[in-house]
Amino acid sequence: MTEKNPTNWEQHYLDQETPWDKGRPAPGLAAFLKNHPAPTGRVLVPGCGLGHDVRALSAAGGDETEVIGFDLSPTAMKIAGDFAKVGREHFLTGDYFNLPDELHGSFDWIWEHTCFCAINQEDRKTYVEACATALKPGGHLLAVFYLNPYDEEHLPGEGPPHGCSLEELKELFGGSFEISEQWQPDDAYPGREGKELMMILKKR
Ligand SMILES: C[S@@+](CC[C@H](N)C(=O)[O-])C[C@H]1O[C@@H](n2cnc3c(N)ncnc32)[C@H](O)[C@@H]1O
Numbered sequence: 001m002t003e004k005n006p007t008n009w010e011q012h013y014l015d016q017e018t019p020w021d022k023g024r025p026a027p028g029l030a031a032f033l034k035n036h037p038a039p040t041g042r043v044l045v046p047g048c049g050l051g052h053d054v055r056a057l058s059a060a061g062g063d064e065t066e067v068i069g070f071d072l073s074p075t076a077m078k079i080a081g082d083f084a085k086v087g088r089e090h091f092l093t094g095d096y097f098n099l100p101d102e103l104h105g106s107f108d109w110i111w112e113h114t115c116f117c118a119i120n121q122e123d124r125k126t127y128v129e130a131c132a133t134a135l136k137p138g139g140h141l142l143a144v145f146y147l148n149p150y151d152e153e154h155l156p157g158e159g160p161p162h163g164c165s166l167e168e169l170k171e172l173f174g175g176s177f178e179i180s181e182q183w184q185p186d187d188a189y190p191g192r193e194g195k196e197l198m199m200i201l202k203k204r
Contacts, residue, residue, distance in 0.1 A: 006160055007120070013075040020161075021049055025056035026113045028144040028185030028198050033060040035186075039142060040064040041108030044134050046096040047071055047115025051080030051089070057111060058087035068103075070094055096130050097123065107134045112143035117161035124164075124172055132176040132203055141177060141201040144185055145169060148195040166197065177201035 012018050024030075038060035045054045048069035058067040067089040071077055077091045094100060096115070110131055119127055131141050149161035156163065170179070180200040188196055 007118075009071075009118075010073045010075055013073045013079070018049070020114055020118075021052075022189050023052065025052045026144055027187035027189060028196060029053055029056060029111065029113065031186035032142070032198070033057070038062075038065065039109035039111070039140070041066075042106055043067045043109040043111060044103070044107045045069045045111045045113075046130070046134075047113075047118060048080065048091070049073075049076050049114075051076075051083060051091060053111055053113055054080065054089050054091070055083065055086045058089035062087060066090075068092060068107075070096060072096075097126050099130055099134055104133050105136055108136060108139050110134060110139070110141045110143075112141060112145070114146060114161065116143070117146040117149060117159070117163070119160070119162075121159075121162050121164075124168075128172050128176060135203045137203060139203045140180070141173075141199075141203070143199050143201070145197050145199065146192065146195065147197050149192075151191075169197075169199070173201055177203055 033056060039057060040061050043057055043065060045067065048054050048071050051069045054067050054069035058065060065088060069080055069091040072095055074093045077093045080091045116127055146161055148163050150156055150163060180202050182197060182199045185196050185198045
C-alpha cells in the first residue's frame with residue numbers, strides 16, 4: 001500500500017496500485033469450498049475489492065445462493081461487475097459502517113477476507129456491529145483473519161494491514177457471536193503461510 005494515502009482505497013484502484021489483489025480467491029476460502037458444503041442463501045462480502053472471492057462463493061453456491069460484493073470503491077465495483085457472471089453475484093458500492101437499511105438482517109452468511117485488517121483499529125467494534133446488523137439471527141460469519149501481517153518492511157503501527165490477536169478477536173466478537181470453529185487455513189498466499197486464522201462465528 002502506498003505511503004502517502006494508504007486508506008484512500010478508491011485512489012488505489014484508480015492507480016491500479018492494489019498489492020493485496022492476487023488475481024484469485026483467498027486460498028483459505030478455495031480450500032474451504034473444496035472440503036465443505038458451500039454457504040447458501042444470501043452471502044455478503046464486505047470490502048470485496050475486485051470480487052475474486054465473490055465469484056468463488058457464487059460458483060460454489062450455485063442457484064441457491066446470491067452473493068453480494070460490497071466495497072467503498074466505485075472503481076473496484078465497476079471492475080468487479082465487468083467480469084463474466086458465474087452465478088447470482090452482484091456488486092454494490094457503499095460504506096460497511098453505514099449499511100443500507102434494506103440489507104439489515106438479510107444475510108445468512110458473511111465472508112471476511114482482508115476487510116477487517118484494512119480498517120482502522122478503532123473502528124473494529126463498528127465492524128463487528130455491522131456484521132451483526134447484516135446477518136439474520138443465527139447467521140454465520142466465515143472469516144480468514146490476517147493475524148500477523150508484519151515483516152521487516154511492514155511493522156506494527158504502520159498499517160493497513162493491521163494485525164490482531166486471537167484474544168482480541170474473542171473479546172470483540174464474543175458479545176454478538178459464538179465461535180463455532182477455528183482452524184489454520186489449509187492453504188495461503190505466498191508469504192501469509194501460518195499468519196492467518198480461519199473461523200466460523202455464529203450470530204447469537
Ligand atoms: C486490502 S483491500 C482487500 C480487498 C479484497 N478483500 C481482496 O483481498 O482483494 C480492503 C478493501 O476494503 C475496502 N473497504 C475499506 N473500508 C471499507 C468500508 N468501510 N466499507 C466497505 N469497504 C471498505 C477497500 O475499498 C478495499 O477494497
